[in-house]
Amino acid sequence: MADAATVDSADADEDIDLSALDDDDLIAQMHDDLYDGLGPEIVEGTELLLGRGWAADKVLNEALVEAMRIVGIDFRDGILFVPEVLLAANAMKAGMEVLRPLLAETGAEPIGKIVIGTVKGDIHDIGKNLVGMMLEGAGFEVVDLGINTDVDEFLGALAEHRPDILGMSALLTTTMPYMKVVVDTLIEQGLRDDYLVIVGGAPLNQEFGEAVGADAYCRDAAVAAETATDLIRARRAAA
Amino acid sequence: MTDTVISSATREVVIGFDRPFVMIGERINPTGRKLLAAEMKEGDFSRVEADALAQVAAGAHMLDVNAGVPLADEPALLASAVKLVQSVTDVPLSIDSSIIEALEAGIDAYVGKPLINSVTGEAEVMERVLPLVARAGAAVVAISNDETGISEDPDVRFEVARRIVSAAADYGIPSHDVVVDPLVMPIGAMPTAGRQVFQLVQRLRSELGVNTTCGASNVSFGLPNRHVVTGTFLAMAIGAGMTSAIMNPLHADVKAAVMAGDVLAGNDTNCAAWIAEHRDRSAMGEDTPANGRAAAGGRRRGGRRARTG
Numbered sequence: 001m002a003d004a005a006t007v008d009s010a011d012a013d014e015d016i017d018l019s020a021l022d023d024d025d026l027i028a029q030m031h032d033d034l035y036d037g038l039g040p041e042i043v044e045g046t047e048l049l050l051g052r053g054w055a056a057d058k059v060l061n062e063a064l065v066e067a068m069r070i071v072g073i074d075f076r077d078g079i080l081f082v083p084e085v086l087l088a089a090n091a092m093k094a095g096m097e098v099l100r101p102l103l104a105e106t107g108a109e110p111i112g113k114i115v116i117g118t119v120k121g122d123i124h125d126i127g128k129n130l131v132g133m134m135l136e137g138a139g140f141e142v143v144d145l146g147i148n149t150d151v152d153e154f155l156g157a158l159a160e161h162r163p164d165i166l167g168m169s170a171l172l173t174t175t176m177p178y179m180k181v182v183v184d185t186l187i188e189q190g191l192r193d194d195y196l197v198i199v200g201g202a203p204l205n206q207e208f209g210e211a212v213g214a215d216a217y218c219r220d221a222a223v224a225a226e227t228a229t230d231l232i233r234a235r236r237a238a239a
Numbered sequence: 240m241t242d243t244v245i246s247s248a249t250r251e252v253v254i255g256f257d258r259p260f261v262m263i264g265e266r267i268n269p270t271g272r273k274l275l276a277a278e279m280k281e282g283d284f285s286r287v288e289a290d291a292l293a294q295v296a297a298g299a300h301m302l303d304v305n306a307g308v309p310l311a312d313e314p315a316l317l318a319s320a321v322k323l324v325q326s327v328t329d330v331p332l333s334i335d336s337s338i339i340e341a342l343e344a345g346i347d348a349y350v351g352k353p354l355i356n357s358v359t360g361e362a363e364v365m366e367r368v369l370p371l372v373a374r375a376g377a378a379v380v381a382i383s384n385d386e387t388g389i390s391e392d393p394d395v396r397f398e399v400a401r402r403i404v405s406a407a408a409d410y411g412i413p414s415h416d417v418v419v420d421p422l423v424m425p426i427g428a429m430p431t432a433g434r435q436v437f438q439l440v441q442r443l444r445s446e447l448g449v450n451t452t453c454g455a456s457n458v459s460f461g462l463p464n465r466h467v468v469t470g471t472f473l474a475m476a477i478g479a480g481m482t483s484a485i486m487n488p489l490h491a492d493v494k495a496a497v498m499a500g501d502v503l504a505g506n507d508t509n510c511a512a513w514i515a516e517h518r519d520r521s522a523m524g525e526d527t528p529a530n531g532r533a534a535a536g537g538r539r540r541g542g543r544r545a546r547t548g
Contacts (some may be wrong), residue, residue, distance in 0.1 A: 082427035082461025123388040126428050147388050173307035174337040203270045208309035 015029075018045050023052065027063055034067035035074075037087025039094035046095045056102035060139065064095050065111075068137030076222040082130070088135035096136070110141040112232040115157045116167035117145030119178040126169035127201060127221070131167065132224040151182050158195060164232055167224070168214075170201040180212040187213070196231045200224055241415045243378050245301060245331040247351040252300050252331050254418060254450045254483045257468055259506050260300060260497055261328045261483035263333055263354075264294030265456060267320065268305035280311045284323045291324045297488040298516075302328070303356060304345070305335035313342035317535045321348040333380070333485065339367045346375045354378045355364075356485075357420065358407075360385035360399035369410045378423050379407065380452060381440070391431065396421060397446075400439075404447055415450070418483065423453045425460035426468070432458065433472060437479040437498040444480040455486040455493070470496025477504050 020042065021029060026045055033041040042064070051060045054164075067165035068228060071088045080088075114135055118128050125147050132142045143161050145153055149168075166186075170176040179199050186192040192213075198208050200218040209217025215231060230237040242255040254261045267290050291302055304324055306316035317336055324332060334345035335356040342355055355382035357525035359522040372379040383396040383404040390396050400419045405415050407417050421439040424432040440451050451461030459473045469491040473484055477500035488494045498516060501507040 078463075081463055082425065123384055123386075125388070126425060130428070147385070172337045173309065173313060189548060203307050203309060205273060205276065205309055211310055236433065 011051035019048055023049070027066075029069060030063045031067040034064065034088055035071055035080075035092050036093075037084065039091040042091045042095040043098055046098045050098070050102070051144050051235045055108075056099045056106060060096075060103065060108075062101050064092050065137070066098075067171065068092050068134075071132060071137065072222040072225055076220070076226075085130070089137055092131075092137050111124070111139040111229065113141040113143070113161060113163040114165040114167055114228060115143045115145065115154070115161055115163045116169070117149035117154060117157075118147040118169045118171075119175050120148055121178065122170050122172055122175035124169075124201075125146045126171040127171065128167075130221040131169065131200065131218075134221040135228060135237075138225040138226065138229055140225075151185050153177075154182050155185065155189075155191075158191070163195065164235070165196040165198060165228055167198045167200070167228075169199070169230040171203065173203050176201060176204055176208065177212075177229060179214065182221075183213040192232040196228075196235065198224060198227060198231070241448050243415055243418055243451055244353075245333075245352055245354050245378055246349050247325060247329045247331045250329045250331060254452070256444065256480070256482065257506060259512065260477055260481070260501050261452075262299050262488050262494070262497060263301040263303050263483060263485045264290075264297075264299035265303055265454070265485045265487050266489070267292040267302060268335070269308045270305065276308045276541065278314055279306060279320070281309050282319075284320060287320050287323060288327050291328050294488055294496060295328045295330055298494060299330065299488045301331050301333055301354070301483075303335050303485045306341065307336060307338075313338050313341040317341045318344040318348035321345050325350060339371070342368065342373060346371065346377065352377055353417065354380060354499070355381045356380040358403060360403050361536055362386070362390040365403065365406050367429065369407055369412065372407070372416075373410040373412050378418060379412065380420050381407070381417050382420045389424070391429070391435065393421075393435045393442070396435075396439055397442050400443060400449070403458060406447060411427055418450045418452050418454050419447070421451060423455060423457045423472075426472075427461040433475065436476060436481075440476060440479040440481045446526075450482045451480070452483040452485060453481065455484040466490040466492040467496075469493050473497050474500035474503070477501060477506070 003204045018026060030042060030045040046059055071080060074097060116128060116132055118125055131142050135142050136143060143157060145157055168179045195206050197214045198216045199214040199216055204217055206217050218227050240256055244293050252261060267287055278286055291325050294302060302324060306313050306320050308316060312338060321332060321334060331351055333354040333356045334342060336342050339494050353379050355372050355377045358365055359382045381400060383400045389541055404414050404417050421436050423436055426432045441520055443449050455473050459468035462468055474496045486493055498513050502510050502513045507513055512546050
């Protein structure tokens with residue numbers, strides 16, 4: 001309805017029959033469609049590839065994750081903006097819903113698993129939600145604990161979900177020191193080395209990230225997705 | 240008619256219905272400003288001083304002072320910043336921290352009646368901040384969220400605001416000294432963020448009779464050409480009855496939109512402030528910001544001084 005004023009006949013001329021494209025062109029088109037946030041087109045493309053015998057994890061990585069990687073780069077470089085990234089993430093989600101049951105069936109592993117939450121005393125979640133979406137876009141399984149998360153909730157979720165990474169967010173100078181409480185508790189319980197820890201939020205900086213004992217501070221959602229991916233690759237390469 | 244008076248040793252600013260919108264300069268805040276944060280931590284306040292002077296020159300009626308540097312002694316930093324800013328300008332200040340001890344140190348360092356930024360609807364925060372505000376005889380910014388988060392329902396946020404106003408009254412703080420912040424979310428991530436604020440401001444004004452403020456820049460987070468979005472948001476908020484904002488008067492688009500909003504809401508008598516600010520530019524057919532040239536006067540004839548002198 002918001003587009004009512006701009007409807008023109010050009011749309012009809014540009015209609016693309018996805019099923020007529022060969023695999024390479026279809027993948028390229030899906031990268032464009034996800035970039036443009038076209039959910040139904042992504043679902044259609046995903047189903048077409050599956051119908052052509054593609055494995056679910058191959059569709060995920062070559063069509064969806066690769067497209068979201070491009071979105072992340074252009075977001076970082078100021079070419080794409082927040083509302084567009086949210087649309088792209090939702091298109092990704094629509095494709096994921098088709099793939100998820102198949103991925104579970106075949107036992108395909110996500111690139112990694114991450115537990116995220118805004119720390120105790122802090123109720124800001126827009127930035128954390130963006131991080132969650134970018135991470136899902138990067139192929140992570142994301143467990144979001146929401147806002148106002150205390151150390152017991154974080155530890156409980158770590159024990160339950162056994163993630164690779166713990167991500168914490170804070171938007172207040174009063175609440176960000178709580179990140180250290182969580183990290184210190186991990187150390188006390190001998191669990192620190194079991195997880196990678198990344199932190200972020202408007203008042204934080206690199207120095208603060210180091211001071212609380214995190215593995216990385218991430219300036220924004222795109223950086224968080226990149227950093228998480230790099231950290232996991234590095235850890236697996238070292239193992 | 241609700242007037243919130245904020246003062247320094249020598250100057251008073253009134254936030255009130257049907258008065259010119261009060262622009263509170265947002266720049267003295269190390270959040271997201273790496274260089275400023277590093278300098279403040281080292282005890283270098285030269286940029287704080289420059290920011291204070293520049294914002295006042297650009298038309299800020301008040302200045303917000305925040306010293307939220309990670310891993311620093313925030314109470315000491317905030318006290319120093321408050322003292323320094325008061326030594327270079329006489330505009331009243333908003334003392335901004337989420338750390339109670341920092342608010343306390345800022346208040347102790349301040350001369351006049353400050354605006355304390357802020358208290359929320361969280362029981363524990365109210366119990367600690369409101370006595371401080373009462374003791375200082377200050378005014379306070381009340382942010383309409385509580386333990387459960389920031390509701391997307393304006394009615395819930397209204398109830399939180401009502402609860403803070405009533406708790407403040409229990410400490411002897413009159414409702415005209417509570418300035419409610421309806422919470423501005425990024426419109427790029429939440430399409431209803433604008434409408435929520437406009438509805439809430441109308442209700443806060445008509446039903447609670449309180450003044451309002453907000454951190455305006457947040458609305459345009461993540462958008463291109465964002466200052467125009469921020470400015471238009473503020474003009475619309477003024478239309479809904481908002482009476483002040485923490486904002487950046489150095490952005491010409493934002494400031495012009497606020498001034499135009501005041502004109503259109505009937506808060507700028509005879510459009511005097513608008514004309515004084517823009518007369519020269521209009522005569523020159525330019526759209527560049529007035530850069531130090533005497534904005535009032537220009538090539539206008541008249542004025543009594545020439546004849547009486």
